[in-house]
Amino acid sequence: MIQFSRALLLALTCWLGTHAAAAQTPLQIKLSPEGDRYVQFSGLNQVWLRHTxxxxxxxxxxxxxxxHYTDLSLRRLRFQVLAQLTDRVFFYTQFGQNNFNFRSPKYTGAFFHDATVEYALMPKKLSLGGGLAGWTGLARHAAPGIGAIMSLDVPLFLQPTNGITDQFIRKLGLYAKGQVGRVDYRIIISHPMTVSGAPDTTSLPTSRTFNYAHTLPKMQSQAYVKYFFRDGESNLMPYQAGSYLGQKNMLNLGAGFIYQPDAFWALDAAGQTQLHPMLLLGFDLFYEKPLNTHTSITFYTVFTHYDMGRGHIRSLGVDNPASGMDQARVxxxxNGFPIVxxxxxxxxxAGYLFGNDLLGTGGKLQPFAAAQYSRFLALADPMLMYELGLNYLTQGHHGSKLSLEYQGRPTYTTGYNGENQLHSYKGMWVMQYQVSF
Known part of the structure; x- marks a missing residue:
């Protein structure tokens, strides 16, 4: 912890000397005098200093x-190109890397996250697109806008197949999207990738617990619909903001799903292969209200029901500093914990944005809190993860943002009766510096 404190002090000293960045404007090449046709470039880097x-x-x-362990990492590094080529034709690609830490493979890792093309049949009301896409169903933060996250990181349980049958939620697929009145919708047909780590598609299940089937993947159908009670928001991109920092007066209700036939398999009582579909349902609410010209509150909540087969459980540690363990534990x-x-x-x-008067011209503070409460059938006890943190924004989300967060997560042990029971809580401190353009 002393090592982490010294590193934190050094990082804060360096940051305070450089935080007064200039106001940001989009890096854009106009293709028309009106500016409605353009090629736009953007980038983002999130650097983590962490004690786990x-x-x-x-x-x-x-x-x-x-x-315990202290480390540095790149949580995300991204470069984007957006091109509105005509009033109907849109191109988008994103290149970058996630979770580059001291044990990552050298000289490899960056890849194309997105590569989509899109045509507006009825501008704003109906657009059709396809490619390697982050358009997904289920819930708002299933496709999070990483540059405008309110908490330090995204709710990863809303990315249940992350890294198994997709690339950080992206899959090859076709989508339809649009806004009709106050209704915003997205409908997606996607082709899941083969299961990561599967030896081949002729292997068989080995237990009565359902896990991802090593068969030829069947198409996924997905959708998400939300209703704007107050201000609307853009659906040019699939990714949705965690906070507008008081720039919008928002109240949205949304619902979505993801369905894939025969996504999981296990052995039945007779020792025969049993297939099971994946059905994921989500219902959410997003609320943001400016209290005056400088302060605002933000709130988001989501309820999900996941049917992934008998006994399915998955633990995940973001940007994990460890590569394994001495024996199997749930x-x-x-820094892993049961998440899906x-x-x-x-x-x-929930978060509260203080006004400029708190720090003068030095920027704005946004304290926040978050929690995930899950009742998984594979666990005898509930799973509760909580986060407390603070954002210091000098140019809004897009520019310079410093965040500090503490996360508390549960660990579980398997008792003599075979039940996975709550054992203890572990903590993790993370300081993140985000710069984007």
Whole structure:
């Protein structure tokens, strides 16, 4: 912890000396005098300094890591190109990398996140597109706008197949989107990728617990619909903001789903292969209200029901510093915890944006809190993860933002009766500096 404190002090000193960035305007090449046709460029880098209380038995390349670890990483590095070529033709691509830390493979890792083309049949009301796309159903933050996250990181349980049958939610697919009156909709047909780590498509399940089937993947159908009670928002991109910093007066209700036939398999009582569909349902609310010209409150909540088959549970550690553990545990190594599984989840986040008068011309503070409460069928006890943090914004989300967060997460142990029971809580401190243009 002393090492982390020294690194934190050094990072703060460097940041305070450079935070007064100039006001930002889009980096754009106009293709028409009116500016309605353009090519636009943007980029983002999120650097993490982190101190983690590790899960029991965490290892790195077979060596014990002890009880805690401090590290640096790139949480996200992205470059985007948007091109509105005509009043109907739109092009978008995004290139970058996630979770580059000290144990990442050298000289590799960056890839195309998105590569889509789109045609507006009825401008604003109906556009059709396709490619490698982040358009997804289920809920608002299933496709989060990473440059405008309110909490330090996104609610990853809304990306249940992340890294297994997709690339950070992206899949090859076709989509329809539009806005009709106060209704915003997206409908997607996507082709899941083959299961990561699957030896081949002729292997068979080995237990009665449902896991991803190593069969030829069938198409996913997805949709998400939201209703604007107050201000609307753009659907040019699939990614949705976590906060507008008081620039909008928002109240949205949304609902969505993801469905894939035969996505999971297990052995039945007779030892035969049993297939099971994946059905994910989400219902959410997004609220943001300016209290005056300088302050605002933001609130988001979502309820999900996941049916991924009997006993399915998945633990995940973001940007995990550990590579393995001394024995199998349901929480996983490093900073992992059970995040996705068959069952129900309630998630909420809230934040308050202070005005300029609190810090003079130095920027704005936005404290926030978030929590995920899940009742997974594979766990005997509820799963509760919580986060408390603070954003310091000098140029809004897009420009310079410094964030500090503490996350508390549960660990579980398997008892003699085979039940996965709550064991203890571990903590993680993260400081993030985000610069975007």
């Amino acid at each position: 209380r590790l899960n029991p038995g965490s290892q790195l390349n077979g060596r014990d890591m002890g009880s 929480s996983g190594p490093g 599984g068959t069952g129900n989840t309630l998630y909420a986040q």
